[in-house]
Amino acid sequence: MEKYLEITEKLIKSLEDSSLDVLEFKLDNFSLKIGKNSFFENNLQESVKENNKNFEAKKVINDAKVEKKEIVKEEKNIKILKAPVLGVFYSSKSPEADPFVKIGDKVKKGSTLCIIEAMKMMNEIKAPYDCRIVDCLVSNEDFVEYDAEIFKLEQL
Structure with missing residues (x-):
């Protein structure tokens, strides 16, 4: 376990000193993915934009379902x-x-x-x-x- 802590510390230092945004490392049964704050902030903004698009699409679908239910209510018989x-x-x-x-x-x-x-x-x-x-x-x-x-x- 201590071996992995040393590797992790060295990888973090290497990432800080480089122009990379993300570093992914795998060794045997150990895997690590680390990134800089700017990378996660950009991904968070993209994720928020995608969620907003999905929300709008779901809203349109739900509105259509409500309209359909209203039509069915008019046809009571x-x-x-x-x-x-x-x-x-x-x-x-x-x-x-x-x-x-x-x-x-x-x-x-x-x-x-x-x-x-x-x-x-x-x-x-x-x-x-x-x-x-x-x-x-x-x-x-x-x-x-x-x-x-x-x-x-x-x-x-």
């Missing part, structure tokens, strides 16, 4: 229908058939909205209430996870 199982989403009974629903359609409670195939079982997903289809959030034959958002519905 809009609800999200989530997938009750994981599997393949089908918008119709067969590839040639028309989709069960289209955006803008008004449907009654219990009407079939789509089919999700899970383990060779065809699960019909039905409207939980009288509603209008605002948006379909997945495409035909997409794989959907359990609890994935599949429809935006306006409750009537």
Whole structure:
């Protein structure tokens, strides 16, 4: 340990006498990085500038999130229908058939909205209430996870 103290003292003296700002030294399992005050002051100023940029960017993102939440609040009757199982989403009974629903359609409670195939079982997903289809959030034959958002519905 005493050996490293001597080396450290010599390195500090060498750094003070030189025009270097930083000195990094490694020997066996010992490593040391030392710098002059001017180096750390400059790095601190750069770090503060970078943090300010990051803060401004986060502020813009947070402002956008607040605006989005306000838009959602205005659409009080809009609800999200989530997938009750994981599997393949089908918008119709067969590839040639028309989709069960289209955006803008008004449907009654219990009407079939789509089919999700899970383990060779065809699960019909039905409207939980009288509603209008605002948006379909997945495409035909997409794989959907359990609890994935599949429809935006306006409750009537």
